[in-house]
Amino acid sequence: MNSEGYQPKIAIIHEWLTNMGGSEQVVSVLLELFPNAPVYTSLYEPTNLVPSLAEADVRPSFLQRLPKFLRKHQNLLPLMPYAFEQFDLTDYDLVLSSSSSCAKGVITGTKTIHVCYCYTPMRYAWDSYHLYMKTLMGLKRWLAVWLLHRIRLWDRLSADRVDHFIAISHAVQDRIRKHYKRESLLVYPPVDIDRFTFTCEREEFYMVASRLVGYKRVNLAIEACNRLERNLVVIGDGEEQGRLKTMHGNKGKTLTFMGRQSDQVVADYLARARAFLFPGEEDFGLTMVEALASGCPVIAYGQGGALDIVEDGVTGVLFTEQTVKGMMAGILRFEELNGKGQGNFVPSLLRGKAEKFSKENFKKSLISALVELGVLSNSVLD
Secondary structure (H helix, E strand, O other), X not given: OOOOOOOOOEEEEEOOEOOOOHHHHHHHHHHHHOOOOOEEEOOXXXXXXXXXXXXXXXXXXXXXXXXXXXXXXXXOHHHHHHHHHXXXXXXXXXXXXXXXXXXXXXXXXXXXXXXXXXXXXXXXXXXXXXXXXXXXXXXXXXXXXXXXXXXXXXXXXXXXXOOEEEEOOHHHHHHHHHHHOOOEEEOOOOEOHHHOOOOOOOOOOEEEEOOOOHHHOHHHHHHHHHHHXXXXXXXXXXXXXXXXXXXXXXOOOOEEEEEOOOHHXXXXXXXXXXXXXXXXXXXXXXXXXXXXXXXXXXXXXXXXXXXXXXXXXXXXXXXXXXXXXHHHHHHHHHHHHHOOOOOOOOHHHHHHHHHHHEHHHHHHHHHHHHHHOOOOOOOOOO
């Protein structure tokens, strides 16, 4: 496969291509590396995608033939294993799966090498299972107990179909080791840092940019800023929006909800915010990198991907207790370290630290990983 001058035949597998998100951005960069590779996926909605994906050679599963009102991946989990197992990948030398759920479950032959770029083992089936179950009641809960038990069995079995894992963070490496009993290489996902600019002038407001759902813990940032009487701008929408809007600031300090905004608006606020607040725990955390690329320090809960991105006291502050008091302590420590002016958190330094997560570094790191694993030769992209 990796003999001199030979170009391997490559396929890319992805969960679903229905909206743009961090993992879909990864797929678009994979297509820059391997422009001749088809993309196999469960569901495909090209009108919701960037041109590079909308115009790609995308081959959806049998689920695509369902009526459009039924094509919601959230409701089709029981059928996802069957969908990915139906793809015939016999003709490919290398299969690259982009997976946090079922994409890694494709079946490959003995001559095909399967490398999984893993965002995380299924969180709702493993690490977040009990948290997820607390949100369900009655028959829906018991159906979820039955389904997720079966999914866990399939997920563990399908992990054995992967020849090599590549993880997006040290936290994900730990989960792969725990749940799949496998080691993995580390390649950070790509962030388009060139979209962001930085200035040395910061304004007197903190900022959150996030989907407003429970596990993001945006409530901690709101309550902490309320108690400390700090200005906070919240960008994003979601099921928690109504509840979070009831958490008003006091004594003239403002809590501003802006709803969902364009990338340009988010970039503008990141370029001006005093610091970016990240109270949740994520597998990686692209928005933290975007903040650093904007010269904006990050105050984050010190677990998950934050440990790979934020250098405590250099590019931001990590707090250890995921509570309102923990968030408050992080903000106060940041202000103490920051002092007057920029203190330790120099925007140009933050921008420089973000460079290691750039798209070009991702490409170089991924190719190096594939060469290290012996699935590509050094000359394959020449």
